Amino acid sequence: MWEHIIGHTEQKKFLQNYLQAKERPHALLFSGAAGLGKRTLALEFAKALLCFQHNGTDGCEACRLMNLQDGNLSHPDFVLVQHEWDDKKDRLRDTIIIDQIRELTAKTALAPVMSPTRVCIVEDADTMVPAAANAFLKLLEEPPAGWVIILLAANVNRLLPTIMSRVVQLRFQAIEPQLVEQALQARQIEPAKAAVLARISEGSIGLALNLAAAKGQLDVFECRKQAAAFLEALPLAMPMNYLAGRSWLDKKLQREQALLLVQLWQLL
Numbered sequence: 001m002w003e004h005i006i007g008h009t010e011q012k013k014f015l016q017n018y019l020q021a022k023e024r025p026h027a028l029l030f031s032g033a034a035g036l037g038k039r040t041l042a043l044e045f046a047k048a049l050l051c052f053q054h055n056g057t058d059g060c061e062a063c064r065l066m067n068l069q070d071g072n073l074s075h076p077d078f079v080l081v082q083h084e085w086d087d088k089k090d091r092l093r094d095t096i097i098i099d100q101i102r103e104l105t106a107k108t109a110l111a112p113v114m115s116p117t118r119v120c121i122v123e124d125a126d127t128m129v130p131a132a133a134n135a136f137l138k139l140l141e142e143p144p145a146g147w148v149i150i151l152l153a154a155n156v157n158r159l160l161p162t163i164m165s166r167v168v169q170l171r172f173q174a175i176e177p178q179l180v181e182q183a184l185q186a187r188q189i190e191p192a193k194a195a196v197l198a199r200i201s202e203g204s205i206g207l208a209l210n211l212a213a214a215k216g217q218l219d220v221f222e223c224r225k226q227a228a229a230f231l232e233a234l235p236l237a238m239p240m241n242y243l244a245g246r247s248w249l250d251k252k253l254q255r256e257q258a259l260l261l262v263q264l265w266q267l268l
């Protein structure tokens, strides 16, 4: 089950047992860096929980309403809480606001439509504003019957200790570079590029894929060329003098670009 999700063997085993268990925690926390596959696994798990046969693969009506391929998640007993568009600022918010938690709480009071088990995934749960976190804590203190709540968070230190004490935490670790490399090659990324990306992506397939798609100055080979040239010139020039003279760095160095450069220096 979930063979297409690379790594995380222990977590997958835990979740498979959970599907069949009678006594089970109602709130789970998937913690770990971005891009490790927490969201992908949470969605597969949600699909299996909602499926009439609890496998998520039989193509039943519940499965069809959780179409993970095209992102059409219209199952009436599933709620996804994620960063929403801010009309005033004309950009995606980087926090979960209290209205979203209020809306979730209101939904938990309604009767199920299709499935006796209902599922909610809260993405970036560590970005709840304080009022949202307190409202969410109330929900956990009186867990709504039949609901399984899954929190996703990169930084558990930002979650309230009182929330932490009410969830079962599954820690997601970095994936082995060889596995990342295989996963990249399976997605038709050329072997030489896959090898470099696997070593600088800190065990995150998501990050590796983002880097693979980057163009121009964020292209990993272009960036590596610059990183190597910098290291070759180091004995001859002060680092800042060297960098100041590069046309490649004429424009202000972007944060992603700087991070990529540092990672490549470490690798080289």
Ligand SMILES: [Zn+2]
Pocket (backbone or CB within 6 Å): 051, 052, 053, 054, 055, 056, 057, 058, 059, 060, 061, 062, 063
């Ligand atoms: Zn099904």
